[in-house]
Amino acid sequence: MAETQTKTIVTEYLARVEGEGGMRVRIDEGRVSDVQLQIYEPPRFFEAFLRGRRFTEAPDITARICGICPVAYQMSAVHAMERICGVEVGGQLRALRRLLYCGEWIESHALHVFMLHAPDFLGYESAIEIARDNPALVARALDLKKTGNQVMTVVGGREVHPINVRVGGWYRTPRKRELQALVEPLERARDLSLEAVRFAAGLPFPDYTRDYELVALSQPGEYPIDLGRIVSSEGIDIDVSEYEQFFEEEHVPWSNALHSRVIGRGSYLCGPLARFALSYDRLGALARGAASEVGLEPSERNPFKSIVVRSVELVEACDEALRLIREYEEPDEPAVEVEPRAGVGHGCTEAPRGILWHRYEIDDEGTILDAKIVPPTSQNQKAIEDDLRNVVERSLHLPDEELRLRCEQTIRNYDPCISCATHFLKLEVERT
């Protein structure tokens, strides 16, 4: 008779995940009986904090939720407020928003591809170890990220938390020559991104695919970044204001973040893999060419290959930023006048790790009465757990330490941004 055995593997600190959380996997007689991704993020502090504040303050307050994707928070917030007030921000004011967003994608993807995710594939503990063995690789990553920072500084006024964004547009719009100064670094970054695609495609990938319901924004004629309808691979095609009719959140006892699901169906996936699959035809020729050169198809469903897709999106973000700069004309006014009026409005944009949805209610004076924010990581949380379950079941033959690393790698496929609190993830695998 087989001896019953209990094994527990614990990782005290998982440094390459943004936020504070843990994971617990329980294995009974060769089957995974329970998977919990535990998120200890202070629950919804910001939604309460927003109530009673001015509608114009939402972009700056919500930007503080995350040091990695503040632009996503600002953009979803300004869109929601502008919808309530019946204002549309178009032309060059909108183009600048898309340009700022490209800067954030470059910063975030460069950080994740090289510093956070690549060590998993290369067998390193951290990017610092890679830097010791291959300083040129890390130097290129830092160079790329620096270009993202430069875009953020010129357009957003600061490299991390932009201060130039407002409801209706901008406090100040850049001069043409200021944007011109970004051309040379962006051209270099575009070349580095093309190298990144080849680098990422050459990594060893676990053999794993899953038939996800993919959810992303969709906008005719352009790759989804700052605007669009919400669409899915199972036929959802809705205005962002209809989100709550198709998606719901449930509380699970082991996590402070709410779990999102498609009503009547279950988990779904948002982020690079979803965008790439659903808007492949809208990628620029350069990014599409880079993908096809390494054999990356829109039908790709291996989540470990998200690192390749992120690299393709780096090419797209650099290329798109260059296009926006080429076509830039200085606007007459930095912003459209926005008068508050009572109502409810929604905004949704593509944060680097997936769709970020906001809903606000304001009164006639412009005071925020209610706020709801659904970040991409809570939308992906259920898909992460489903992946962990499948990956662990296929990898039970691995020694505990390798299994733990494979679990961590699986979580990092999603570039989870649990919060911008501490970098703490406790990982437990229990075998009986």
Next chain:
Amino acid sequence: MTIVCVGNRWRSDDGVGLAVAARLRERGLEPVEREGEPVGILDALEGASAAVVVDAVSSGADPGTVHVLDASRHPLPASLFAHSTHHLGLGEALELARALGRLPERTLVVGIEGASWDAGDGLSPAVAAAVERAVEEVERCTSGR
């Protein structure tokens, strides 16, 4: 001597580096402010032969304790940054600089022990009271005493 003050003013005591920067400016020094983003820190250190980096730390010491550490030769103890709210901690940013050969020859760290890392602005009383001592330590470091 380059002075880099790191902090996030929306994370309570994590903002203490910026409070130190404000006092240093009043005293005629020219610190560079960074939010903890590693590329920003590396940039700020670029070309410097000597640097003082100011940041909040969490080592279990009493809140307001001011640590002065020499990172020139050896990594900072990882335990100091268990609660940093920056994407990669200051310790990691400095190690990255070292691995890439970009760490200033003389790199000192003035760390102020924090108490609260919650979302919100404002420093805990013990940490606010330590700002002046941290400023003195930075001045001592820059004058080579």
